Structure formats: C-alpha cells, structure tokens
Amino acid sequence: MTDAHLRHRFHRRSLEQQRPLSTVTMAFTVFATLLFVLARNLVAGPAIALSYRIACVLFLGLLVTGVSKARSTAVFGSLGVAYTLVLVVVIALNISGLEQPMLWALPALLVIPICSAPLWLTPTHFFAGTAIFYVSGLPLLFRQPQIHDVNVVAWLWVLIGAPTSAVFHFGFYWFRRDHFLLENRLAQLAATDPLTGLQNRRAFMEQAERRLAALGESTKVCAIFVDIDSFKSLNDQFGHAAGDQTLSEVAQVLMDQTNAQDSVSRIGGEEFAVLRRGGLASALELAERLRGAVACIARPDGYVTASFGVAEHRVGESIMALLDRADEALLRAKQSGRNRVCAERAIPLDPLQLLGNGNPGDPNDPAASVRPQWDGYYLTSHFQPLYSLSHQKQVGFEALLRGEQSDGTLVPPAVLFAPRPLSDEGALDRASHAVHLANAQRLIPGEAWIFLNILPATFVAKGYADQLAGIVRLAGLEPDKIVLEILESHGGSVDEMSRAAARYREHGFLIAVDDFGAGQSNLDRLFRIRPDFVKLDGELIRATIPGTQQSILPKLVSLLHQAGMLVVVEGVETTEELILAVESNVDFAQGFLLGRPAAQIAPPDSVNRLIDRSFDVIAQGRAHLHALFESKVEPYRFALRSAADALLSGIGMDDAFADLAQHELCISCFILDDRGRQIGPEVPGVAGGKLGESLEPVADPRDARWDHRPYFRNAVLLPGVPVASSPYLSLASGRPCIAVTVAIQSPEMRSVVGTELDWSAPHLPWPASE
Template identity: 75%
Template structure:
C-alpha cells in the first residue's frame, strides 16, 4: 500500500485508464454539485429582485440559469476528460457572467459576490479531473471575474476584505481540496488496479488466470462483428504428473513458466493467453481454424525444444473455431474435446474440432441422389475425390452374395487412385472423424446405385463416430435420404481408439432402435477381446484374417472351429476375412463359418462382379469336405483301433483276476501310450498308472498338476462316454492333458467288478504333426 501511494502514473496507458476511471466517478458528483449551484444561482437571482435599484432584465439572468442547466445535463454524456474539462470551463464562465448580470446596479457589488468568489472555486476544486484542468479552469474563472466585476468603483476597505478572502482563503483552500482529492483518487485507482491485476493473474506464470480469461473472452465475443473470426487453442503438457513425481514440484513449476514464455513469445499482442489450471493453457486469437492450427503447430514445435530432466517436454493441442451464437464455454468445450482426442491418439500432436453434426447430410447433393445416374458419385475432398469400392461377402451355406463392404478410395480427376497413406494420413485441419462421416454419405449414395436390392451394406465406422451424440439419428436420416432402409445397413465398428466399451454398448442400443445391425471388425487383433463382444453384443463378428491361419501349439491344428463354435454359442454370426486360398475357404466351410470375405471370393472394385464362378468355388469346397470327412474318419479309426483292441483284452484279463501291470503289459508298449490307468466310480485313480513309451517328465511347468492321483476325472468326456456304453472301448476327441501338457486322446472302457464299477483307459500322445483328427474337430 505504501508503494502504491507513491507510485507515479508515468505510463500513458495507465494514466489514460486513471482519467477514464476518474471520469466515471466524477460524473455523478459533478452533476449533483453543479445542479445544486444552479439552484443557488436562482436563489441569488430571487434575492436580487428584493433590492431596489436598476437591474439587468430578469430574462437575461434566467437565460444564464438555463445555459447552466443545459451544461449540467451534458455532463453524463461527456465521453472524455477533455470534454468534461471544457464543460467545466464553460460552466464557470457562464456562472461568472450570470453573477455579473445579477449584481449590476447594487451599491456594493463585490460584497454581493464575495461569498460566491470564495465558495465556487473551493466547491469546484475536487471536481476538476486533472491538475491542468484545475489550474486552467481556476485561472479563467478568476480572470473573467476580475474583468467583469472589478471594474466597479469600490472603497479601500472593500478591496482589503475581498483580497483577503480570495487570496488568503479561497485560492489556498481550493488548491488544497483539489490536490488532496486528486491524490486520493490516484492512490485509490492504483490500489484498485493492483488488486485487479493480482486477481486476474496466475502468480507462477504471469499469464491470465481462468476467470480473467473467460471474462475477457466474453467481452471479445460480445463485441465481434458478423464477419469476424475467433478461434480457441487448448493445450496440455504431456506426462506432467511424472515430472512432478520424479523430479519435484520445483522442476514442474519451471516447466510451466517456460511453456508460458513460449506462449507469450509466439502469440500476438491482442491474443488472450491464459493458464487455465494445472498444466492446461488456453489461447484465444482473432483468426480462423486454419490460422489457429498453424499457430498450434508452431507452439507444439517450440514446446518440444524445452528440455526436462528425462528428455524434452511435449504438449497436446485441441483447436476449435467460434460458431455464431455460442458462448466461450461451449467453444472451450469443443477445443477440449479435440485435446482429448490428441491425447488418446498418441500425444504431442494437434487435433481440430469435430465437424458440424450435419456435414455428412449436407454432402448428399442433388447429383448424388439423381435417379438414373450411371456414373458413381464422387465428393471433392482436399485436392482429390472420394469414391467407393465394394468387396462382396458370401454366405457359405447359401453359396451366394449376401452383402458388400464399402471401402473408401481417393481418386484424382483423371481416375488415378490416391495411395492409402495419403488418403488416410492424419490432418490437423480435418480429424479422422470428419473423413469417416464423409465416407458414409459417399458410400450410401454409391450403394443406392450399385448394390443388388436384397444385399447388406457393411459400413465401417470409427468408435468415436459411433458414440457421437446424435449421429445415430443423423445416419438414419442419410440412409433414408438415399432410398435405403437401416435394416439393410450393418455398421462395422473398427478396431480403433476413441470410445469406451460402455459408451459403445449404449450407442449400439440407439442404432438398433433405428433398425441397424451391428458388427465388430477385426476380432482377434489390437484391443479386441471377449469382454468387448459380450458388452456390445454385436449381431456379427468379423474375425481378423490371421485367425484363419492360426493353429494350436504343438499339434498344428487350426483354432478356427472352436472359436466359431464359441461365438455361435454367444448368439453371434461369424464372418472370416482374408480368405485368399482354396485351403482357407475349405477350412472356413469346415469350421461352420457363416460368411466369408477375401480376395479369393472377390476383390474390392467400383463395379460389382458376377458371382457365378465364386458360387462354384464354394460348392467345390463343400464337396471336398464331404469327400474328405469319411477319409479323415477312416484314418483316425485306423490309428485308434489297435489301442481299442488292446484295451478290450486288458479288460478281459482284469475280469479274469490278473493284476493291473499284467493286464496292461502289452498296451503299455505301444508307441503313443503315455500311461494306462484305472478310475473308480467317482473318477479317482485307483493305485498307480502304468507308464508307456510316450510318457515324459519334461513338463516341469505343470508339476503341481502332473500327478493324476490327486484329481477327480468323472467330469471328463472320456469318463462319461465310457459309462454310457459299458463294455465298449470308446475314443475321445483330442484334449489338452493336465498331466502331460500335450494334446492327447483317451481310449476308455467301463467294467463292472463284483464290488463296484470302474473305468479303465489308456492316454495316448496326439501331439505329432500330421496325425488325423476326428472330422469336425
């Protein structure tokens, strides 16, 4: 406070603000004081009329009062300190003139106006805005007064009294009043400015704080002209918490200060820059989206140069342009949403706001919807066109085309395709969601003209687009606008960042209410997992092409049949992508896959190819499977039959009273025999197992479960099947053995001894590549 009271208004901008603030304070006080003076003047005029002697006509004196009143009325409209000072000077001159007219004709005029000559400068002193106004105004007042009043004859005594009151009392008192009041107003303004600055400033970085930023932004938006453009940049320092946690808050504070310096250096003087809170900053600038994105990229590069103890700082940016009628908070929310996408897509990057929700609908031009148009619709995007290629999906059971996946392509004006690396390259000025929505309008317009009337259209959709507020309603409008129904459209949720499973599950219910079917793409790759499937509950699951080539460890058997069976049990139809060879097609048919897609069945193309040759190829696959199933069964039986026969002979020996080792002696010498065993009626092992040539102790990781005598096996299919067919040697399907950790087959037989029922069996090693598996496994 002490420093504030002695601070000089040396800065011209600060002085101007002080005078403007003083003017706001002085207007009401000056209006009241000067209005009261008008009333006092009228009283003075009335008192003069009570005195005899020649007088100036009353109309002249009342005219002075009218002019004074008009000047009082002009005070609230004074827009500058100069105007205010000019009104004060004019008021003083008119007042002096009125006093002179009023005392004309009295015997002692100076005695009449002596109180006014003393009181008026004293009362006016606090009203002058600046010392210059005070000195000029007072000098003019006294000069006019002496010119008009002191030419009258007067006595020596009167001169002494007048000069004593004016020089000894009036002038010193008015000077004290003015300079004291001026000093008080100045100190009050400086203190107020200092407090306002402290309240509006972030103490660490020196930038505006959030409250001041929002308030200033609101004023700027309110003052915007219709053609003005304003954009907001939201930025957040990446991994800032780790900086504080690992190196201390002092290092973190220094990083914040350095980022603030970068923002101040790179932005223009009329841009608003603020530390919103924590490690978040905001910039409001007078420019469109493209200019804001360019600035954000410069800021990103400048921040990336700042060193931190474990490398360099980076920051993520979200940019949005102000839309007509929206508040600053809505603008910042859109920029913040873009910032979150920048964070989720890898940090240290700039993302733009999402396009307006109805952009895709507006893309459906009259040309794209024209009846009878044979040329595929295209939409201009950057410096090339967007168009559609369609890849067929076949129902293997029906052996026909049932749907087409729409794939986005870019074309130059001469028809040359744009490389995917260019088409799908991330662009700060157009987020991938905008391209995603644009593709839907293009695909739907093309599908209306190209697809058969009963086929499904598979539309790829990003998770972020899928969960976008209101997009389900918009997409349904687009589908119907092109003459399709949502029931013919399958939304294929891509494997991508951008949406939580809970959000996608809720969004799926909204799309289903419109009639859309839901598919999950690329299951088996990236983040795909069963939890995601069971939460979203898609109608169709598209398996990643690599799954058709995946095999189980050891045996080399494909895992596709089991996976398809699992998904069918969960109530989901299955599409296998990436079918490229006849062998893969045969596996898909054998695995009971519902639909298949791949280069063997049809490549993506702008024109729909005739399906007859593919129908024959699928039919041939069914024939191969039908022919091979009997052969496969025969091979399997030929491998298992010797074990069945030997187990039956061992059963006869046991019933005849032979010991276990004697009964199993021959069977235990077979090459694939791991062990022979006897289980009681509850599935627990009786005695020891007799180990065969295939037994191994190498499965060290399975040591806790390697002893079969510790377990109960009546839940295993090989036990249940034997009990259902007593006296018959039955072979199980291959399974992963807990005891050996290898694919195995068990041949078992149920016997009824005098005391109880038992199940005898042999476990066979089935891990060798090339061994036949039962048909359908």
C-alpha cells in the first residue's frame, strides 16, 4: 500500500463499508450508556444532576448521526475521537459520589477501546483516538486514593486494554486491506483487456457514463472510434501472433498520444475507442496525429493503417448514441478509402424550414430563392436544361449547387466542395437535395424531370430512400419526376448501389449514372445498377476510332440502347458536337451551347431552332455522304463483278483477281465456300503490303470461318449483286476495313467472292450511322 492514491482509495472504500457498522455499533453504545445512567439513579449516594448526564447521551446521539453522514475519513475520525471523549465524560459524571467508583468505571474503560478498535478507519485514527481515550481516563484513576488495589486496576486497564485494542484494530485493518487489494485486483482484471492492457468495453462504457453524467453545460467531450485497416488479412496471411503484436503496438500509440484525462479502450477485435475532453476540432487534430503515428507501425507486408471516426457529445445524449455517431463516421472513412479521419455528419438542414411548409414562392422573384447558410456561404441552386433532341424541347433540368457570398458573388467550386475537417461531403450532398427541391418547386415546369446529383455513399445510406421520398413529396413533387444522378466517386460497392437502386425505384425515382467512361463509372456499374439514363462524359463526344477521324459515339449509343438505357450527352459546346449527337441517335443533350446553369430558367425557343437546324444539316449531309461512299466503292464493285464472271468462266484466281488486286485500297481478294471457309489462298492486293505484322498469329484466314460476318450474310441474301459492308475492324489486319462481296453459283457449289479494302485513311467517307 505504498501508492498514496491506492491507499486513499482503500480508506474511502473502508469508509463506505464501515459507516453502516459504526453507526449501528455506536447507536447501541448510546443505548447502553443510557441504561448506565439510569442504573446510577438506583444507587444511593450524591450524584451529578441527571439532566447533565442525559445531555451527554443526547450529544452522543448527535455524533452517531454525524458518523452516518460523514463523507471523508478525516471527518469520520474526528467524530470518533469526539465520541470517545464524551463517553469518558459520561463515565466521570456517572461514577461521581459512589463508594466504589472503580467497579462502575473499570468495565467501561476496558471494553470501550477494545470494541471501538475495529471501527477506526486508519492506524492514525486508532493511535490518536486510543491515546486520547487513555489520557482522558487517567484522571478518573488519579482521583481515587492511591492504594495498592487502585494501582493494580490501573495497570490491568492499560496492559489488557491497549494490546487487545491494537490486536483487534490491526487484525481487522489487515483483513479489510487484503480484501480491498483482492477486490481491486479482480476489478482491474475484469476491466482490462489482457492483450493490450487498455480498458475493455465494459469498463470504458461505465467510466464514460459517469463522465457524461458529471459534465457541465459548457463542457465538451468527443469520442474517437479507431479501426485497424485490413486486419483480417494480417491474421490470415501472417498468423495471429503478428496480429496480436500489431494490436499491442497500436494500443501503445494510443496511450503515448493521449493524456491521463482521456479514456482509452479496446472495444473489441481490432477496434479501439478514445473519450477525450474538448471540442470536435481538438479531437480531429488528435485523430490525425494518431493516424500518422499508426501509419509508422510496420507489418510484414508494409505498414499498418487505421481509419478514424470522430463525434462530439450533444447535450442529453447517452454514450451509446455518441458512439453510434462516431461509428457511422468510421464506416464512411472505411468506405471512402481507409487510412483517413472522418467527422460526424453535421446536423442536417430542416427540410420543413427550407421548403417553406410547401408554399412555393414567385418564380420571377429572385429574392424568393432558398439560400440557407452553410459554413460561411449561402447555398443556392442553378439549373441547366436538358433537351430531347428528337422532341426538340426542354424535358429536364440538372440541379447544380452553388455557393454565394453575402454580396451575391459566387464561391469557386474548388472552395465550396473542398474537404472540411468539421463536416463531410455527405452532409453537404444531403443539404443540396433539400435546397434544390425547395427551389425547383417554384421554378421547374411540372412536366420536366429534375436531375439531382447524389454521391454513392449517400445513395447507399440506410433509410435515405425513404427520407428523400418524404422530402420530395413535402416539396409538392412526386418521385417519378426526380432523376437521381449517381456521381462518379468512391463510396459504396456496386452490390450496395444495385440494392439501393431497387429501394429508390420502389418510391418511383428514376436512376442515372453520371460520367460514364470516366473513373468508377464503367460497364460493370451500368449492368449491375441498370439505370434509366446514362450520362456520357463530354470527352466521349470528341473521342475517335484510332487512326481515323470517325467518332465512337454512334456505336456506344447503339450499345447502350440495346441494353435498354437512354443516353444523355453532356458538354455539348459547339454546333458540330450537337450535330454529332443528333446523328448518333443520342436521346438527350446538355451543355453550354444549349444553356448554361443559371438561377432562372431561360426561354428555350432559340435552342429549339438550333436543334431543328442540326436535323436539317444531317438530312442534307447524309445523302451527300452516301453519294461519296458509293462513288468511292463503285470501282471495286465493278472490278469484283468482273472477277466473279472470270471465275465462273474457269479462269484461275490469280488471273481473275489481277485487275482488282491492283486497285489502291485492295488488301486481299478471297473466295469463301457456303460455310464461310476460305477456298485456296487469298490473292494479296497492293494495300496489303502496308500492314504490319503485330497480328501475325491471326493474320492467316484460311482456317477461319466467316459466315457470321455481315458481308457474307448480305451477299448470300442478294446473289449476283456486289454489296459493300460498313467499316469494321479487321481481325487479319487490325485496321478499319470494308468488304465488298458477291455471291455466285457455279455448277459445283455456291460461293462468296470478296475483297477487303483498307478504309483507315482519314479522308475516306464512312456511311451514315445506322
């Protein structure tokens, strides 16, 4: 018991245990003293007035009451000393005037120190109380005649009472001490994680509840949840010994970086928790320090990392509610890439307040715009129109969040959407939905769609589908007019988004995938989520087939249409891009050419005329393009027809194809049987020598079968008529090519005669898109 703090705890614990026993024992002593006083009145001889002796008994009763309420060992010991002194006074008053006072005093003087010895809390109290008792009792002996019998009694009183008292006191004191040490040891074992030495979950929760209950109104406390990243892989690959070592090292980091006032615990598995006094900013700073320190811990395959979630206690909140919010922040840190710190979600904006209780403002009044304050800025909505190219009209509006200064100056997007330590992008994302819907109810025509951008993490958040549906209806809208545009971003697996999409569709929402062709937005995402709309990244408009100037957009649109998805092209900025979108059968388009994002809706008339003119340009150009293509292919059709006639008349392949092979674009000439297999060797053309040998393993077509190709099927359907295919990527040459083929019937068999033309030069015309 050398530790002063431990000794103090022992004495406090003894006080709690001794108080009831001392109260009962001393109360019984008060009753015995009262009998002692009353018995004195039955004996003859002069006596001190009864009222004085009764007053002493009453004072003893008051001291007993004080002992029952004592809250410190010092007060408890002082009351005990006062109690013994009053007992000595009562004895002295009660034996006054008796012929044989020692017969009355000796039993009390002997019994009192012995019986009270176990009740003293500390050796100091015992020595002080016992010494004062004996010193105050000596005058009772010295007042008696100094005869041999009195001296013997005095020595017996001291020699019997004092040692017996000491034995009783220290025996009981050691018993209480050993019991406390055992209890303390068991409590430590029950409250400590044996591997790391930190508090376990039960002890942490109990201590946290006590701390929160004792908080002042202005005192702030934060919880930090810590989870070691990829811990299961560490155990699986390198064994549990490596995992245990990592847990111990992470625990040591937590202890080194925190102070004595912080509660640090291993909650379970690879999860830890810290309860820290201070605000959210201080807790986030600590979490970042912890993250950096943990990242310096080595593991066999690199370095350990951990994810952190931080939440600040709110007035009246339980520890479980606080930890739930910290755990939610930790989950977002995991979903957004691990090895990072995420703060709790900000308290969401009240949709009721934003939506003005469903009363739309004047659409022509800019002052009616909903502009809630957010982190020093004002949030507002700008809407960019989407046009149906076939209908040549506005059919929807994408809501885009903007930040404004108090003077109306726009905040740069890089500033508005920059990561902030005290909030998360998900909170801003959810707030934007309420803002957009509040503004859309007064601006957007009732038949138009509203495209709301939504982060994947928000999209998959539990319960958000129901919450958003309620906000939409509160705005006086219906979910079937809302298109949720899933942004290209981390957060939420494809499986989670697929399940979430089903929940939103139950309410009637439409789903769009944004920026297809960039980052996370790929074909797997499309086919798992099955969106109603696919928004193509603007760069896809300008993407061309390698080695040509032909756009890949028509083929991509055709693929998405076959998958049952409508196509939106973003970033249309020039008339040429608009014409390409129309020519590619794109369903909807948006971009600066068709309308910039703005707080007010612009009239669509001029854009409608622009789209109509694009259709006219395409109609005129399609005929011209077809004529150019046909004029370029016609010589090859004629030469192929001549070669076919020569073959039917019995002329050999080399001679029959001699003229055709000399044409500028001819790669090769060939004959296919009725199953699409090549008959004999192909005759090389002049363009064949330009091709490289990178595809040499598949360059020989003699073992291949080609009856699945359109150029074979089309020739069979029109026997005797030379047909030209659309450009395709040749497996033999690796270049865009065109095949001209004709089906002929000889006495022996039906065959398809053809030639493959090199169509990779940029100046060559391509036929109009299907």
